[in-house]
Amino acid sequence: MGKTSGVKAKLSESCPWLISVWCMPHRLELAVMDMLKKSNLSQEVMDVLHLLYKTYHYSPKSRRELKAVAEHLSVKVRNPTRVRGTRWTPHVEKALRILLKCSSPGSTGQYAVVLEHTEHLASSSRSAEVKGRSITVAKRMRNFTFITYAHFLLDILYIVRGLSETLQSNKAILPTVMSALKTAVSQIENLSVKCLRNSSLQQFLNLVHRHQGQGHDPTEFKFQGIALKGMPGEAADSSDLTTLPGNILAAMRTTVELIVTGIRERFDNLLCSADDIQGPGASKAVACFTVLNHDTWPEHDMELLTHGEADIEYLIQWFGPLLKSNDCDVEAIPYQWNLLKTLVHQEFQDKSYSGLWTVMLTKEPYKNDFKDLLQLVQIMLVLPVTAAQCERVFSAQTRVKTDCRSSLATETLEDLIRISSEGPPVCQFQPEAVAAKWMNSSTRSRRLAYKGWPGEVS
Template sequence: MSKRTIDSFFRPAASVPVPESTVSPSDDDAESEVGVAKKARNLHFREDWLKEFSWLRYYKQLNYMNCEYCSSYPRTAGNSKFADSTGTSQFKHKTLIKHNLSLKHRVCRDMFINLKATPLPVAFRRQMTVNQSADEAEMMLIFNTAYFVAKEELPFTKYKSQLDLQRKNGLKLNKTYNNDTACAQFVGVIADTLKGKTYTKIEDAPYLSIMIDGDTDVSTKECEIIYARILNEGKPMNILIGHIEVKHAHAQGVYDATKEAFQHLGTETGWLEKTVAMGADGAAVNLGHIVPFHCMPHRLELAMLSVQRKIPMVDHVYNLLNMVWKTYHFSSKSMRELRALGEELGVRLNVPGSVSGTRWLPHVNRALQTLLKPGGKDKHLQNPGQFTAVYYHMEHLTASSTNADIAGRSRKVKKMMEDGSFVGFCHFLADLFEAISKFSFLLQRNDVILPQAVNGIENLLATIEAMSVRCKPGGRLAELLADLQDQRRQQEGEGETHLLYKFQGITIKGEAAGLGKEGLSMASTPKLQQAVRATIDCTLLHLKQRFSSLLYEESTSASAKAVKSFKIFSHDSWPAEQRELTDYGAEELDFLLDHFSSVLTRNYMDKSYHALWGMMVTKLPFCSDYKNILHLVHIMLVLPVSSAICERGFSAQKRIKSDVRGSLHVDTVEDLIRISMEGPSLQEFDAKEAVQTWFSQGKMSRRPNYKGWPSEPPSGTQEDLL
């Protein structure tokens, strides 16, 4: 008995397969041609062939057969008779076998099956889309968690616990990316999407200014932070360009770091052609060729620092505030005793503020206001307040402290707080700092523009000059004088001959009697009047020197002259007379066109403005007809009046890169600063774009719900196998 192979059980016994290696794919037609040449035989079609060859079709009336696959794709089948519409009448089993094994037939078969089997691939694609949508929805939840960690400036290690909390609350989240490394990657993708929006804004902006500042982080890396100021929908806007580690801290190193930041953003040299000004803190390495802006809040700080150095009474106030802060900042015992004393007096105490080191003027004003804060609901100056509690505690430390340094400091503070002229000067300085702090807050706004800064400094100078004539109405000094005068009248009405003057229950000496008289005079309070007059004169002098470019004083600097020339766009400086208004600003306009000729020419704004400017200032509005002049207005609006945004950026850096996170890379710190300061709120954040970007960035397809083999077999498995 002959042996049968296993494949013989799966084909009819009558059919004898021909090995493929011995059959040529194109021999089926040749067999037909040979058959024609031979002597004709009476061949008949057998019905069992239809079961053996599923592709075979037989037309009984016309007596021919063909291939369903090949007839559907005649071009692919070539010149085969089985692909013709007339088919073939050569009814031979061997011919059918050869055609079944031919290469062209198999290609047509695959094409036919793929066409007929479309519901299955469509179903697979549909299911894949459903799975991908579910994965994206789940990853959006995970990205939201990563964004929360970055927005709240939390360590990456808090990410896992946030996911665990959400799972505990019933949310189903996969554990594939349940680690801090994945959180850092997600934060990087989110930051890249924000950076892409920044790139678009920079590319669309016709003009921009850059603001830079340097600082050394906790890992002793010297970094430069770069911001750009552009116009967004008609309003100034500051956006982060980059946070770069500088190789060298000289001017060329800062310039290279700035270029590197723009290169990381995606723009090479286009930003440089649009730059019209630069804002910085006034360091020598930050002075440029175009319009360098020394940060105006820094100017204000330096002006008041000069006043502090030149006016002894101002320096005494700073020293008093610093000694009070030092007493309670470095001694928890002293702070505890002060709070206990405040409870006995019924005073709600605030922590004394610091005025030393890097402090904006509002911090100094806040520290002084805290010391002079009245107590009680009615805020009456006779009620015990913070001043009272500090005085009594200093008196206690003077008598009880065994430390000579603390006792001496307390004795000095107590003596200064008893001096009537010093107390009056503190109230005057509180009024002065309040006015200056208001201007400082204006300069620290991100949307402040040049006309606002000009109006602000002019109003500040007028307010300070008015203080030399009379006290500020409703100010601290006016309230003190009114209270002391009430005390004098009350004691005189009671027949007292030895008058006592008190502030918050503390008896003040020196020129207190002169403060209680009607109207201040040089004769009654010479020390106070001299200090006030000297402080006002010195403050006005240094403010005018620091802000000379805004006050339209003569200067040989082209940059300062360019800033002054922008006054023609401030309606407050326009002349009231029609004849003067007709020719107003022609000279300044010529200078601006010449100074900014390079950037204006790049924007095709090299036309004559003389007649245009005359029409603009006399017949408003002509915005729709005369748009060219608005390019200069655009330049004015993007001038970096303040670089306080850089200080805010470094404040965020110090919060993010703390002592326990000192190993963070500079690029990671930049991403975290960008999200913390410029990212939308958690409610407004949409993670869809970031998730889609993350799915498309992988070298292989992302599988968030992938489950690998367990690292250890379940307990009892090995025993069961044994």
């Protein structure tokens, strides 16, 4: 996709109207990874998760001891998962959720089990590496600042995971992606002042607040039975995060600023309006396509009359050579645009985004009355907002073409990959027709009950 001399640059020479879209889930991943690297507390949490993974992934003895401690405390535990390397952000969220998980708020959970076993390794391990690693992990896990921030980071990653899943969906379309991005940014920005409802941080702070409300000293609070160090003198209110200690609040606000800035930088053409983008370019063309989302159209007739005129004119200008090569009457598009707005406002306000354009593109007389304008709609509908499906196809190829099936014909391999990536689930597969075709495809009769010659039957 090189901007200067790569595929994008070469194709743009012959197709100046080309719109290149970098894989959106990867761009989101880069924004989150930048935040994790630049935030000191985030890096501490990542280091602890990584050290725990190393401790239990490479040592069957440590896994057995962890399970023994869990059985003694009547807790179900899972092995810590990997958080570094070529992993999607949801894997980081999963690893953090496993560490903080407990059956009910205030009860003993995996965090307490892991800490108890880590302190055991710190005092009894003969390996200097394991001993030093365990001392570092145990010290951090007993710190109030660390565990508070870990809950906060889990809430951020929960929002990011939902956004990532939306961006990876095969059904993702431009308005859906734009709405998901704006919602995620707003939710993350709100985390600097208020917890999400029923979020991990809210449940943790409620435990601290309840402990103080019962007349106990806040510094004696225990999380999953663990006495924490660095407890503040007063419990914070989950509805007002400004009551948190200054160092924690500053770290949380820095994290929010870093991730929001990263998302805005990488998705500026989807988060900004066309008027905010300076100069011509593909980014402005993408922003102009948002005018085709009828949910954002004004209700007042006079405002609706002039709505989107500049955006449609820019799209005509940008895609002019492509439209003219397909026998499109570009002069008729503005008139058809005004007719379409009035029609949709009067008859199709109850239609969804995809439902509206399905009707317009397939039903008479709409597909003929708006045939020139609908060419812009078709361009918008085929904009690739994600390349996650391509990644899934590569994974499917790895599963299908193993060392034992390395001689598969190209046509057979392609068919199997398409079935794996695009076909229905196995539970919906009806084998009767396939079995009947196989039974009747041979020149000789199939003998399903054949067990071999008498000497071959055991």
